[in-house]
Amino acid sequence: MAVRQKESAGSPRASAGRPVKERLLRVATRLFARNGFEGTSVQDIVDAAGVTKGAMYHYYGSKDDLLYEVYHQLLTMQTTRLNDIVKGSGTPEERLRAAAIDVVVSSLDNLDDMIVFFRSLHMLPEDRQTQIRAERRAYHDQFKALVEEGMADGTFSSEVPADVVVHYYLSAVNQIGAWYRPDGPLTSLQVGEEYSKLLLGGLGVWPSAVTGG
Amino acid sequence: MAVRQKESAGSPRASAGRPVKERLLRVATRLFARNGFEGTSVQDIVDAAGVTKGAMYHYYGSKDDLLYEVYHQLLTMQTTRLNDIVKGSGTPEERLRAAAIDVVVSSLDNLDDMIVFFRSLHMLPEDRQTQIRAERRAYHDQFKALVEEGMADGTFSSEVPADVVVHYYLSAVNQIGAWYRPDGPLTSLQVGEEYSKLLLGGLGVWPSAVTGG
DNA sequence: ACGTTAAGACCGACCGGACGGTATGGGGCC
DNA sequence: GGCCCCATACCGTCCGGTCGGTCTTAACGT
Numbered sequence: 001m002a003v004r005q006k007e008s009a010g011s012p013r014a015s016a017g018r019p020v021k022e023r024l025l026r027v028a029t030r031l032f033a034r035n036g037f038e039g040t041s042v043q044d045i046v047d048a049a050g051v052t053k054g055a056m057y058h059y060y061g062s063k064d065d066l067l068y069e070v071y072h073q074l075l076t077m078q079t080t081r082l083n084d085i086v087k088g089s090g091t092p093e094e095r096l097r098a099a100a101i102d103v104v105v106s107s108l109d110n111l112d113d114m115i116v117f118f119r120s121l122h123m124l125p126e127d128r129q130t131q132i133r134a135e136r137r138a139y140h141d142q143f144k145a146l147v148e149e150g151m152a153d154g155t156f157s158s159e160v161p162a163d164v165v166v167h168y169y170l171s172a173v174n175q176i177g178a179w180y181r182p183d184g185p186l187t188s189l190q191v192g193e194e195y196s197k198l199l200l201g202g203l204g205v206w207p208s209a210v211t212g213g
Numbered sequence: 214m215a216v217r218q219k220e221s222a223g224s225p226r227a228s229a230g231r232p233v234k235e236r237l238l239r240v241a242t243r244l245f246a247r248n249g250f251e252g253t254s255v256q257d258i259v260d261a262a263g264v265t266k267g268a269m270y271h272y273y274g275s276k277d278d279l280l281y282e283v284y285h286q287l288l289t290m291q292t293t294r295l296n297d298i299v300k301g302s303g304t305p306e307e308r309l310r311a312a313a314i315d316v317v318v319s320s321l322d323n324l325d326d327m328i329v330f331f332r333s334l335h336m337l338p339e340d341r342q343t344q345i346r347a348e349r350r351a352y353h354d355q356f357k358a359l360v361e362e363g364m365a366d367g368t369f370s371s372e373v374p375a376d377v378v379v380h381y382y383l384s385a386v387n388q389i390g391a392w393y394r395p396d397g398p399l400t401s402l403q404v405g406e407e408y409s410k411l412l413l414g415g416l417g418v419w420p421s422a423v424t425g426g
Numbered sequence: 427a428c429g430t431t432a433a434g435a436c437c438g439a440c441c442g443g444a445c446g447g448t449a450t451g452g453g454g455c456c
Numbered sequence: 457g458g459c460c461c462c463a464t465a466c467c468g469t470c471c472g473g474t475c476g477g478t479c480t481t482a483a484c485g486t
Contacts, residue, residue: 020435036335038251041471053473054437063472118388119332122249157414160407164399167392168385168411175331175384186377194373198381198415201370206417233462254445266447267462276446 021059023049028066033112037067037120067120068128074113075135078106082142092150093205099146100199101192103173108180108188115177140166150203157204169199234272236262241279246325250280250333280333281341287326288348291319295355305363306418312359313412314405316386321393321401328390353379363416370417382412 018026027048031040042063046056060066085099107114121129144166150156172195180191200206231239240261244253255276259269273279298312320327334342357379363369385408393404413419 036251038249039336042473043471052437054475055435057473058434058436118391119335122332123252157419159414159420160410164404164407165411168408171388171391172381172385174391175388178331178384178387179380191377194377195381197373198378201372201415201417202411204414204419206370207372255447256445265463267464269462270447271460271462 020049020051020055024051024056024059025066025069029070029112029116032067032070032120033115037116037123064124064128067116067124068132070113070116071121071124071132074110074117075132075139077110078103079135079139079142081106082139086142086146091155092146092153093155093200096146096150096156097196097200099143100169100196101189103143103170104176104192104195105188107173107176108182108191111177111180111182114174118174118177140170143170147203155205159204160202165199165202168202169195172198233262233264233268237264237269237272238279238282242283242325242329245280245283245333246328250329250336277337277341280329280337281345283326283329284334284337284345287323287330288345288352290323291316292348292352292355294319295352299355299359304368305359305366306368306413309359309363309369310409310413312356313382313409314402316356316383317389317405317408318401320386320389321395321404324390324393324395327387331387331390353383356383360416368418372417373415378412378415381415382408385411 024045028040028045031044031048034040035044042053042056045066046053049055060069081102082099085095085102088095088098090098121132124132144162147156147162147165151158151162176191180186180188182188186194197207237258241253241258244257244261247253248257255266255269258279259266262268273282294315295312298308298315301308301311303311334345337345357375360369360375360378364371364375389404393399393401395401399407410420
């Protein structure tokens with residue numbers, strides 16, 4: 001049996017094709033990123049998705065739910081990826097470099113989500129903010145563990161506390177949506193590599209080669 | 214009707230001693246930082262300031278004006294300070310370090326303004342956003358010039374483009390309000406010093422001493 | 427094969443209220 | 457009496473959310 005395969009003729013949208021629920025989240029994310037959470041009305045979202053409010057409230061309990069979903073998906077994805085890297089093989093330096101690059105790349109590949117994340121988190125109800133922050137903190141701690149490992153075995157300088165280092169680096173990554181343009185000269189991987197060099201440099205580690213211009 | 218009889222002593226209203234206009238901006242900034250621009254109503258602001266809407270719309274043309282004022286004051290202040298440092302004496306390394314520390318300290322000393330800045334800029338009308346971004350860009354360019362100067366004379370590594378370095382550092386600073394707590398263990402100066410070490414390290418420069426933990 | 431029922435998917439008119447902003451007026455000070 | 461400074465009352469709009477209803481599809485009984 002075919003699972004739901006209809007194509008309404010009355011839909012003026014070409015964006016169709018995907019299931020409505022997924023489409024709603026996608027367009028909502030884009031609109032939130034462009035106009036902000038409060039600058040986007042539910043009507044805007046459903047118009048862009050080619051449906052009506054009835055459809056949206058059929059799939060999501062509230063506008064907040066939509067926002068929460070953005071966070072949840074992004075965090076789950078990034079945490080999973082970091083986990084794989086941390087638990088993988090290689091020296092602390094190799095793993096930290098991989099993690100540093102990965103967080104940049106995965107952030108740039110989901111730029112809209114990132115922009116929404118760090119601009120509209122405060123619009124969620126308190127309890128959900130707390131939950132998100134807890135997940136975020138877990139991410140931070142994983143990263144920190146990696147840094148501390150390298151400090152313990154002498155690979156990294158302990159000049160600056162690991163906590164500060166991680167805050168510093170993740171802050172830089174979080175704000176990346178404020179200046180990076182996908183159509184600019186740098187690929188997401190290139191940015192990841194540059195950023196990871198800056199992080200490792202800050203920890204006293206430089207690639208075997210060059211140091212001077 | 215029993216109209217409130219005002220306090221004697223010549224002062225305009227009770228509550229706080231400062232003039233109403235300044236008080237409005239101050240409480241608005243705090244509320245914006247706590248609850249977001251969109252999460253703060255004009256009524257909230259005037260209640261907190263102990264006046265009514267009439268007073269607010271007497272001094273400010275709109276709610277947007279209040280937000281703009283926050284940005285303008287912060288940017289003007291920081292630009293002035295950076296200017297003094299850039300044009301001052303000392304090696305590029307000394308001046309960059311001073312600038313790196315100063316931007317952290319002046320940001321932490323105006324934490325609420327910073328939080329509002331990077332969370333609610335997008336709520337301003339397009340033309341004002343453009344203007345603010347231009348001022349911000351000027352700040353960025355000043356900082357970049359300092360980095361390039363050091364790269365040119367070989368003090369700093371040219372491994373990573375100056376533009377990326379500056380985006381990286383200023384992003385980290387901009388997000389500082391997301392984790393720093395004034396009542397925590399670190400003073401703003403200490404954070405500035407740690408951050409500047411990480412920046413300089415990323416540029417291949419370390420204090421004469423240590424590198425290993 | 428056919429009718430009946432149930433449930434999911436979605437529509438769209440509508441509501442209560444909050445919000446930014448304004449019009450008007452009164453009181454203190456020169 | 458004229459001029460700031462500010463209070464009070466009020467307005468139009470917009471927005472998140474609701475609710476009854478319709479259409480389609482699947483399941484079941486006969």
